[in-house]
Amino acid sequence: MHRISSFVFWGTLLLFSAVLIFASYVGVYLQYVAIPVIIVSGVVMRLTRPKAGKAQGPFAKFLAEAKKFFKEEATEGRAFLKEEADFLENSRKAGEAAKINNKQIREKL
Numbered sequence: 596m597h598r599i600s601s602f603v604f605w606g607t608l609l610l611f612s613a614v615l616i617f618a619s620y621v622g623v624y625l626q627y628v629a630i631p632v633i634i635v636s637g638v639v640m641r642l643t644r645p646k647a648g649k650a651q652g653p654f655a656k657f658l659a660e661a662k663k664f665f666k667e668e669a670t671e672g673r674a675f676l677k678e679e680a681d682f683l684e685n686s687r688k689a690g691e692a693a694k695i696n697n698k699q700i701r702e703k704l
Contacts, residue, residue, distance in 0.1 A: 606627055611633065
């Protein structure tokens with residue numbers, strides 16, 4: 596029921612919008628038919644929507660898999676950035692130690 600009402604809602608809304616944009620005159624009878632169809636199918640679509648926990652159809656499965664993939668990639672990316680930050684911090688500390696060592700060597704000369 597949700598799929599049918601969704602199709603009717605979006606199809607009618609798209610066609611009605613196209614007529615409003617491209618037609619120089621829109622008859623009252625078109626509005627008498629299109630607006631109630633949009634309202635009724637929209638209400639039916641909202642009342643029969645599937646629950647958030649259940650994945651419906653291939654598109655919802657694709658979205659769930661994409662979300663999982665990007666979450667894993669973000670976790671790996673954060674780990675990589677932490678490693679790089681640690682490397683840079685260690686490099687900074689080594690550079691400071693080298694400066695101190697070089698200063699001591701210059702003072703001895």
